[in-house]
Amino acid sequence: DAKTTQPNSMESNEEEPVHLPCNHSTISGTDYIHWYRQLPSQGPEYVIHGLTSNVNNRMASLAIAEDRKSSTLILHRATLRDAAVYYCISQTPSGTYKYIFGTGTRLKVLA
């Protein structure tokens, strides 16, 4: 599993878009990129995942660089409920299936 690097914290204003970056420069061709978030006093919850193409779902969008060495989670309109720690995880879909969490990015949303 490739190591991922994320900023420790970010701030956003409510109703504005948020771009959360993640570097995974040692990623291999078959590693998936997953994003989870953890709200206060809760377990992590799935946000989105992808391999090569950009992905969209009801929660967010995932933009993956062409060389796959970085990706960006995009929240289109941040709300106060989006304040959480966001984790970017690179996972190898063979052999071990463990997901390795880093320290994530703590997102603060300002009203």
Next chain:
Amino acid sequence: GAGVSQTPSNKVTEKGKYVELRCDPISGHTALYWYRQSLGQGPEFLIYFQGTGAADDSGLPNDRFFAVRPEGSVSTLKIQRTERGDSAVYLCASSNGAYGELFFGEGSRLTVL
């Protein structure tokens, strides 16, 4: 109860005691994970089950930690001779297969005095 259920939600014990933490995964999920999380840190992988067998237990910190999943559903994490450094939130997650989305429980907070 459609989600992952963990009991107890809080456990306070004394150093040297034995502790069991239980996880009820989502019905039908074959994969089950245990993580632990210390304050300000991300979840740390402990062990992964596929069915009844531990497919990867490389994250268990030492032989005081053990986990079972005898019927491929409920899992128990067992900690012997607890130490103060074992204090953390222990998280359980299940998924429908190895590549599936992880569904986490709310965790069991263990405090060792």
